[in-house]
Amino acid sequence: MIYQIKIKGLLDRQWTDWFGGMTISATEDGDTLLTGPVEDQAALHGLLKKVRDSGMSLVSVGPSESDRGRDEMG
Amino acid sequence: MPEQILATKLHVPAPRPKAVPRPRLIARLNEGLHHKLTLISAPAGFGKTTLVSEWIAGSRQPAAWLSLDEEDSDPTRFLAYLVAALRSVAANIGEGVSGVPPTESILTALLNEIAAIPQPFIIVLDDYHLIDAKPVEDALAFLLEHLPPRMHLVIATREDPRLPLARLRARGQMAELRAADLRFTPAETTEFLNRMMGLGLAADDIAALETRTEGWIAGLQLAAISMRGHEDASGFIRSFSGSHGFVLDYLVEEVLDQQPENVQTFLLRTSILERLCGPLCDAVLPGSSASGQATLEYLEHANLFIVSLDNERRWYRYHHLFAELLRQRQQRKAASTAELHSLASQWYEDNGLEIDAFHHAAAANDIERAERLIEGKGMPLYFRGAMAPVLHWLESLPAAVLDARPSLWVTYASSLMMSGKPGGVERKLQAAEAALRSAEPDGQTRNLVGHIAAMRALVAASRNEAETMIAQSRRALEYLHPENLAVRTITSLTLGIAHQLQGDRAAAGRAFTEAMDIGQASGNMMITAAAATSLGQIQESENQLHPAAETYRRLLQVVGDPAHMAACEAHHGLARIYYQWNDLDAAERHAQQCARLAQQIECDISVACEVLQARLRLARGDPAGAAALLARAGETARASNFVNQLPHIAAAQVHTLLHQGNPAAAAQVAQSHDIPMSQARVMLARGDPAGALALLEPIRGRMDAKCWHDERLKLMILQALSLQAQGNTDEALRHLGDALALAQPGGFVRIFVDEGPRMASLLAEAATKGIMPDYTARLQTAFEAENPKSEVATDPNQLSRRELEVLRLVAQGLSNQEISERLFVSLSTVKGHNLRIFEKLQVKRRTEAIARARELGLLRQSTRTSS
Numbered sequence: 001m002i003y004q005i006k007i008k009g010l011l012d013r014q015w016t017d018w019f020g021g022m023t024i025s026a027t028e029d030g031d032t033l034l035t036g037p038v039e040d041q042a043a044l045h046g047l048l049k050k051v052r053d054s055g056m057s058l059v060s061v062g063p064s065e066s067d068r069g070r071d072e073m074g
Numbered sequence: 075m076p077e078q079i080l081a082t083k084l085h086v087p088a089p090r091p092k093a094v095p096r097p098r099l100i101a102r103l104n105e106g107l108h109h110k111l112t113l114i115s116a117p118a119g120f121g122k123t124t125l126v127s128e129w130i131a132g133s134r135q136p137a138a139w140l141s142l143d144e145e146d147s148d149p150t151r152f153l154a155y156l157v158a159a160l161r162s163v164a165a166n167i168g169e170g171v172s173g174v175p176p177t178e179s180i181l182t183a184l185l186n187e188i189a190a191i192p193q194p195f196i197i198v199l200d201d202y203h204l205i206d207a208k209p210v211e212d213a214l215a216f217l218l219e220h221l222p223p224r225m226h227l228v229i230a231t232r233e234d235p236r237l238p239l240a241r242l243r244a245r246g247q248m249a250e251l252r253a254a255d256l257r258f259t260p261a262e263t264t265e266f267l268n269r270m271m272g273l274g275l276a277a278d279d280i281a282a283l284e285t286r287t288e289g290w291i292a293g294l295q296l297a298a299i300s301m302r303g304h305e306d307a308s309g310f311i312r313s314f315s316g317s318h319g320f321v322l323d324y325l326v327e328e329v330l331d332q333q334p335e336n337v338q339t340f341l342l343r344t345s346i347l348e349r350l351c352g353p354l355c356d357a358v359l360p361g362s363s364a365s366g367q368a369t370l371e372y373l374e375h376a377n378l379f380i381v382s383l384d385n386e387r388r389w390y391r392y393h394h395l396f397a398e399l400l401r402q403r404q405q406r407k408a409a410s411t412a413e414l415h416s417l418a419s420q421w422y423e424d425n426g427l428e429i430d431a432f433h434h435a436a437a438a439n440d441i442e443r444a445e446r447l448i449e450g451k452g453m454p455l456y457f458r459g460a461m462a463p464v465l466h467w468l469e470s471l472p473a474a475v476l477d478a479r480p481s482l483w484v485t486y487a488s489s490l491m492m493s494g495k496p497g498g499v500e501r502k503l504q505a506a507e508a509a510l511r512s513a514e515p516d517g518q519t520r521n522l523v524g525h526i527a528a529m530r531a532l533v534a535a536s537r538n539e540a541e542t543m544i545a546q547s548r549r550a551l552e553y554l555h556p557e558n559l560a561v562r563t564i565t566s567l568t569l570g571i572a573h574q575l576q577g578d579r580a581a582a583g584r585a586f587t588e589a590m591d592i593g594q595a596s597g598n599m600m601i602t603a604a605a606a607t608s609l610g611q612i613q614e615s616e617n618q619l620h621p622a623a624e625t626y627r628r629l630l631q632v633v634g635d636p637a638h639m640a641a642c643e644a645h646h647g648l649a650r651i652y653y654q655w656n657d658l659d660a661a662e663r664h665a666q667q668c669a670r671l672a673q674q675i676e677c678d679i680s681v682a683c684e685v686l687q688a689r690l691r692l693a694r695g696d697p698a699g700a701a702a703l704l705a706r707a708g709e710t711a712r713a714s715n716f717v718n719q720l721p722h723i724a725a726a727q728v729h730t731l732l733h734q735g736n737p738a739a740a741a742q743v744a745q746s747h748d749i750p751m752s753q754a755r756v757m758l759a760r761g762d763p764a765g766a767l768a769l770l771e772p773i774r775g776r777m778d779a780k781c782w783h784d785e786r787l788k789l790m791i792l793q794a795l796s797l798q799a800q801g802n803t804d805e806a807l808r809h810l811g812d813a814l815a816l817a818q819p820g821g822f823v824r825i826f827v828d829e830g831p832r833m834a835s836l837l838a839e840a841a842t843k844g845i846m847p848d849y850t851a852r853l854q855t856a857f858e859a860e861n862p863k864s865e866v867a868t869d870p871n872q873l874s875r876r877e878l879e880v881l882r883l884v885a886q887g888l889s890n891q892e893i894s895e896r897l898f899v900s901l902s903t904v905k906g907h908n909l910r911i912f913e914k915l916q917v918k919r920r921t922e923a924i925a926r927a928r929e930l931g932l933l934r935q936s937t938r939t940s941s
Binding site: 008009054055 | 118119
C-alpha cells in the first residue's frame with residue numbers, strides 16, 4: 001500500500017535512503033512529503049518511529065491520495 | 075537466566091556545567107513530589123534528561139536512576155534492572171529477585187519491601203519510549219497502582235506511555251511536563267545564547283532564532299555552537315531563518331563542517347556504536363593518529379553531542395538525536411557501515427562482551443560471525459540472557475540464508491525450544507534435514523544429525539513421550555560429536571527423565587549422573603542443576619540418604635542464587651533427609667529456606683514444604699499446629715489446583731489425627747484419597763490388623779516388582795506393626811529385621827519413631843532378641859527423647875526423667891537399695907523420688923504406681939526384665 005507521510009520543514013533528498021527509499025518531495029507550504037510503498041502496519045510504525053527519533057515533527061499520515069479506495073490492507 | 079547488570083544504565087547523570095537554570099520547572103518538579111508520578115513527555119531535544127538530573131542534584135531526597143533500552147522490554151530483565159536501581163537507595167532490597175519475571179506476587183513482595191524504606195525517595199526511568207512490551211507496561215501499571223507513599227516515580231519519555239494516565243490525572247496523582255513547558259522561554263533563550271554561550275546577540279537576532287527553532291533546545295544549542303564558528307553571526311541567523319530546511323539537519327551539517335577532518339571522521343564512524351569508550355573507538359578507526367579517548371574528552375569538553383555514562387570518563391554515548399543524524403549521514407557517505415560493525419563486533423568479542431558482539435555481527439550481516447557468537451564456546455547465548463535478540467535475528471533471516479547453513483536451522487529450533495515454544499520446532503528441524511541432504515557426509519553433518527535427534531527428544535519430553543525420548547536420545551548420543559558437551563549434557567538429562575517416566579530408576583540415575591558430570595565440566599549450570607535435582611530424588615527413593623544429601627549440597631554450591639527452582643528442590647530434599655535423620659533443627663532451617671524461595675515461584679513445592687513443616691511440628695509435639703498448617707496447605711492446593719499434593723496432605727493429616735487420638739476423623743480423610751498406606755494405618759489404629767495386612771499385601775508385590783525401595787520400606791514397617799498387633803511376634807520381628815537392614819545404611823530414624831509407642835515396644839522386643847543392636851539402641855534413644863512430651867503432656871504433674879527412670883526400675887522389681895546402687899545415688903534420694911512419684915501418680919503403693927504407670931503408657935509394654 002502506498003503511504004504519504006507529511007513532516008514539518010524541508011528535508012534534503014539525501015534522506016531518501018534513510019527512509020527506506022521513500023520519495024521525498026516538498027509541499028507548497030514548506031513541508032515535506034515522504035511517499036512510497038509500505039509493506040504493513042509494523043513497517044508503517046517503524047517509519048513513524050524513525051521520523052520521531054530523528055527529531056522531526058509529524059503532520060499527517062495516510063494512504064496516498066491517488067491510491068485511496070484501491071487495495072485494502074489488514 | 076543470569077543477568078549481568080551494566081552499571082552505566084544505573085548511572086545518575088551529572089548536571090551539565092553550562093545549563094541554563096530553570097527555576098520555574100524545578101519548582102514544578104518539587105511540587106510534583108506530592109503525587110505518585112511525574113511524567114515528562116516530549117520529543118527528543120527538549121532537555122528532559124538535563125532537567126531531571128539538575129533537579130535531582132539539588133534535591134534532598136535520595137534518587138535512583140535507570141536508563142532504559144529496547145532490551146528492557148524483556149520483563150525479567152526489566153525487573154532485574156529495576157531492583158538494581160532500587161538498591162542504590164536501599165541496600166538489600168529484592169534479595170533473590172534475579173532472573174524471575176514480574177508476577178503479581180513477586181511485585182507485591184517487592185512493594186512491601188519498598189514500603190519499609192524509611193525515607194522518601196525518587197526513582198527515574200529515562201527513555202521509557204524504548205519499552206514496547208505489554209508485560210512490562212502491566213508490571214509498571216501494577217506498581218503505580220500500589221505505589222508505597224514514600225516512593226516517587228519519574229518517567230521521561232518521547233511519547234505518552236501506555237499507562238492509565240487519564241485515571242492518574244483525574245485522581246490528581248500525576249504531575250506532567252510536556253514540550254510546551256520545556257521549550258526555552260524568550261528569557262531563557264537570551265540567557266542561554268548571550269550568557270552561557272557568550273554570543274552577545276541583539277534582541278531581534280535572538281527573536282529570529284527563537285521563532286525559527288520554536289524554543290527547541292537542541293536546535294538552539296546547535297545554532298549556538300554553529301555561530302561560535304561563524305564570523306558573521308547575524309548573517310548566519312538571517313540565512314538560517316530564511317531557509318526552510320529541517321532545522322536539525324541544517325544545523326548538524328553546519329556544525330559538522332566546522333569540525334576538523336579527523337573529528338568528522340571520528341563522529342561518523344563511531345555513530346554506529348550504542349556506547350563508546352576510547353579503545354572501542356580506536357578499534358573502529360584503524361589507522362587514526364588521534365587516540366579515541368582524547369577525542370571523546372575533546373567532544374565532552376566542547377559539549378558536542380556527547381553524554382557521559384559514568385564518573386570515570388570511560389563510557390559515553392551520543393545524544394540520541396545526534397546519533398540518529400550522524401548515522402544517517404554515515405550511511406549516505408560510505409558503504410562501509412558493515413565494515414564498521416564488524417570492527418566493533420571484533421572488539422567486543424575480544425573484550426568478552428559477546429552479546430554486544432553479536433548485535434554488531436548481526437548488524438554487519440555477517441552470518442558466520444553471528445552464528446559463531448550465538449553458539450558461544452559450548453554455552454549458547456540464548457542461555458545467557460540474549461534469547462530475544464537471537465530469536466529476533468533468526469526470524470529476520472530469509473529462508474535461503476538458513477538453507478545455505480543448516481546449522482542455523484538447528485540453532486533456530488534450539489532457541490525456539492529454549493524460549494518455551496516447542497510448537498514451531500519440528501518444522502525447523504525438517505527444514506534442516508532437507509538442507510542437509512545436499513551436504514557433505516562429514517563429522518559436522520553427523521553432529522548436526524545428532525543435534526536434530528536431540529531436539530526431537532526434547533520436544534517429546536515436553537509431551538512426556540518416554541519411548542520417543544529414549545529412541546531419539548540414543549540416536550543423538552550416537553551421532554553427536556564427542557566434544558559437543560553442551561548437547562550431550564541436555565540429551566543425557568532427557569534420557570534420564572525418560573527412564574524416570576518409565577519407572578526405571580536405576581537407568582535414570584545413571585543418565586542423570588552423566589548429565590551432571592558433563593554439565594559441570596562444560597559449565598552448563600542449568601542442566602547440571604536439573605540433573606542434580608533429579609538424581610537426588612532418585613537416590614532418596616532408593617533410600618540412599620547420604621549420597622542424596624551430598625547431591626543436594628553439591629547442587630546448592632553449583633547453583634547459587636538465580637536458579638530458584640533447583641535451589642528450592644535442594645533445600646526441600648535436604649529438609650526431608652534431615653527430618654529422617656531426626657535432626658529437626660537442620661530440617662527446619664532448610665524447610666524455611668525452601669519456603670522463602672518457593673514464595674517467588676508459585677509452584678506446588680510451596681505446598682510440599684508446608685506439609686513437611688507440619689510433620690516437623692508433629693514431631694515436636696504440636697499436633698494442633700500441624701493440623702493448622704495442613705489445613706492451610708489444603709486450601710492453597712485446592713485454590714491453585716495442585717492436585718498432586720492433595721494425597722500427601724491427606725496422608726499427613728491422617729497421621730496427625732491418629733496422633734491426636736481421633737481415628738474416626740482419620741478414617742474419613744483416608745477414605746477420600748487414594749492413599750492405601752494411610753488407610754492401612756487407620757485400620758491398624760482401629761484394631762483391625764488383619765484388614766491392614768490384606769490391604770498391604772498386593773501393594774507389596776507391585777513395589778517389589780518395580781524396585782520402589784522407599785515405598786517398600788514404609789510398607790514393611792506397617793506390615794511389621796500389623797503382625798505384632800495380631801500377636802504374631804515372630805513374623806513381625808522378621809519384617810522389622812528386614813526393614814532395619816534396609817534402613818540402616820541410610821541412617822533412617824523418623825520412619826520408625828513416627829510410628830509411635832507400638833513401634834517402641836516392637837523395637838524393645840527386637841533389642842532383647844539382639845537384632846541389629848546398635849541401630850536399635852539409637853532408635854530407642856530417639857524414642858526416649860520423644861516420650862516425655864507425648865501422652866503425659868496433658869498431665870500437669872509430669873514425671874521428670876529421673877523419676878521415670880526410677881519408676882521403670884521399680885517396675886522391673888528392683889528394691890530401693892538396688893535402685894540406689896544402679897543409679898549411683900543415696901537411698902534417701904531414691905525414697906524421695908518415690909514419694910514424689912506416688913504424689914504425681916496419686917497412688918500410695920509401689921504396685922499401684924506400676925499399674926497406673928502402665929495405664930498411662932509410661933512403661934514399655936515388655937514385661938521382660940532387661941539388664
